[in-house]
Amino acid sequence: MGTPAPQNGNANQSDGKRRYQVRQQRFRKILIGAQVALSVTLLAGAALLITSFIRLTQQNLGFQPHNLWVGAINLPIAQYPDQASRQRFVERTVAALRDTPGIESATVSSDIPLNGGNRTLYARADQDVPPTERRATAPSHDIAPGYLKTWGIPLIAGRDFDEHDVAGGRNVCLISQTGAKKVFQNENPIGKTLLVTSGSSPVEIVGIVGDVRSQRIAELPEMEFYLPLAQENFPFVSIAVRSSLKVDAITKLVQSALTKVDPGIAIAIPQMMDTVVAQARGQARLMMWLLGIFAGVAVLLASIGIYGAVAYSVEQRTGEIGVRMALGAQTRDVLGLIVNQGMRPVVIGLAIGIVSAFAVGRLLTSQLYEVSAHNPALLAASTVFLAAIALIACLVPARRAAHVDPIQALRAE
Numbered sequence: 207m208g209t210p211a212p213q214n215g216n217a218n219q220s221d222g223k224r225r226y227q228v229r230q231q232r233f234r235k236i237l238i239g240a241q242v243a244l245s246v247t248l249l250a251g252a253a254l255l256i257t258s259f260i261r262l263t264q265q266n267l268g269f270q271p272h273n274l275w276v277g278a279i280n281l282p283i284a285q286y287p288d289q290a291s292r293q294r295f296v297e298r299t300v301a302a303l304r305d306t307p308g309i310e311s312a313t314v315s316s317d318i319p320l321n322g323g324n325r326t327l328y329a330r331a332d333q334d335v336p337p338t339e340r341r342a343t344a345p346s347h348d349i350a351p352g353y354l355k356t357w358g359i360p361l362i363a364g365r366d367f368d369e370h371d372v373a374g375g376r377n378v379c380l381i382s383q384t385g386a387k388k389v390f391q392n393e394n395p396i397g398k399t400l401l402v403t404s405g406s407s408p409v410e411i412v413g414i415v416g417d418v419r420s421q422r423i424a425e426l427p428e429m430e431f432y433l434p435l436a437q438e439n440f441p442f443v444s445i446a447v448r449s450s451l452k453v454d455a456i457t458k459l460v461q462s463a464l465t466k467v468d469p470g471i472a473i474a475i476p477q478m479m480d481t482v483v484a485q486a487r488g489q490a491r492l493m494m495w496l497l498g499i500f501a502g503v504a505v506l507l508a509s510i511g512i513y514g515a516v517a518y519s520v521e522q523r524t525g526e527i528g529v530r531m532a533l534g535a536q537t538r539d540v541l542g543l544i545v546n547q548g549m550r551p552v553v554i555g556l557a558i559g560i561v562s563a564f565a566v567g568r569l570l571t572s573q574l575y576e577v578s579a580h581n582p583a584l585l586a587a588s589t590v591f592l593a594a595i596a597l598i599a600c601l602v603p604a605r606r607a608a609h610v611d612p613i614q615a616l617r618a619e
Contacts, residue, residue: 234515239555241508242596246559248501249588251566255494257584258574262490268418268427269319270358271479274448275456276318278474279464281441289373292439295467296350302463303447309459310448313356314435316348318444318479319420320486326431330389331399331408344385344429345420346402348438354415356446364396364413371434378434380413385429402431409433423486424575445473453478493573505595512599516548517606544604545597552596556589563588 286292296314303312316324326346329335351367353359362383371378379402386395399408417427435443449456457476464471567579577584 235551238508238511238515239551239558241504241511242552242555242592243559243562245501245504245508245592246556246589247562247566248497248504249592250559250563250585251570252494252498252501253584253588254567254570254574254577254579254581255490255497257581258577259487259490259494261576262423262487265419265423267319267423267483268359268416268420269479271483273450274357274446274479275453275460275476276447276479276482277445277457277460277476279443279445279471280474281443282470283441285468285470286441289439292441292443293373293436296435296439296443298467299445299464300350300352302466303445303460306459306463308449308451308455310450311352311356312445312447313353314350314443314445315353316435316440316443318446318482319357319418320423320482327401327403328429328431329401331401335401341401342429344431346431346433347420348433348435348440350435353432353446356448359418360416362414362416363394364411366413367432367434372436375437377407377409377437378412379409380415380432381411382417382427382430383414384417384427385431386414388429402433423483424490446479490573490575505592508592509595509599512548512552512596513602516544516600517603541601541604545600548600548604549596552593552600556593559592560585560589 281292281295286295300312300314303309324346325343327338327341327343329341349367351369351371354361354366364380367378367380379400381389381395381400389395389400390398395411395414397410399410402409415432418430419425419427420430445460447456447460449459451459453476457473460476461473464473563585564580567581571579
C-alpha cells in the first residue's frame, strides 16, 4: 500500500530538476544575450572614437610643431611700462636668440596656436559698416617679424611683416586664406582695408597666410588676423624657437639669451610644441582608450560566457548526443545542432546591441570628428567581428561534442 508514494516522489523530484535546469538554461541564454548586446554597443562606440581620433591626427595643423620650442614670459610693468619699451625688449631678445648657436630661428608673439588668441571684431571698410554689435569676430594674434618662418606657416600672397611695420606707421595686417575667401570671395584682398575693433583706423591687408588650427584641432579654419606686435603689444608674450636640440637644452639657451637682455626675466612653461599638440588631442585620446578598454573587456567576458554556457550544455547533453550519434547522426549534424542552439541568444543580443549602438553614437556625437555617429560600415564591422568571436566560442565545445564516443556516452548516461 505504501510503495506508490516513493515513485511519485521520485517523479516529482525529476520534474523539479528538469524545471530547474530549464530555468538555468533560460537564464544563461538571457545573460549571454545581454553580454553580446553590451559588447556590440561598446565595440561600435570604440570603433567610432578610434576612427575619429585617427582622422583628427591626420589633420593639417597649418604649422610645423616638430622641433619647435615655446615658452612664456611676463614683462614687469615697472620696467616696461609702455609699448615702446616692450618693443625694444622684443627686438633685443629676438636678435640675441638668432645669434645663439643651435637655434635656427626665433620669434615672439602674443600667444601660440592651440593655446590662446583674442577674438576681434572686424568689418570691411569699403562697404556699409554694420553696428558694432552686429560685426563678425575672428581670432587675432600679435606677431613679430619672422613668425611665419619660425612656425612654418606659408605666405600665400602679399608680404610678411618687416622692420617698417612699427608703432606710428601704417596699420597693416595679415589674414588667413579661408578668411580671404569668406570676406572677399573672388576679389583680391591685398591692399583692401578692414575695420578691426570699434573706433580704430582702417587696417590695410598686406598678405594672405595659410590656415592654422589656432583654437582647437577639431575646429575648421576661419577668418584669422595677424597684427604687428610693434603696433600693439602687451606685457605677456610667448617665445618660439626652432631647434633640433632637446627641450632642456633649448630652455638653457633661451634663458641665457634672455639674461643678456634682462637678467630678471624668467621663462614660464617651457615645452616642445609637440607636447601642446598632444595635450590638445588628449581628451579624444582618453575617450578612445577608455571605451576601447571597456569594449575589449566586454568582448572577452562575452566570449568566455558563450564558451562556458555551450560547454556546460554539451556536458549535460552528452547522453542525448550519444543517442543521436548511435541512431546515425553525422558529425556535421551534431555540430549544427550545438552551434545553432549556442548562437540563438547571440543573434538576439546582436540585434539589441545594434539598436543600442545607435543610441550610444548619438551620445558620442560631440566627441566625434568627421565621422557619422551612425556609420553603417563601422557598425557592421563591429557586429561581424563579435559574431565571429561568438561562433568560435561555440565551435570549440561543439567540435568536442561531435567526437563523443556513442558507447561511452550511453554508458555514462
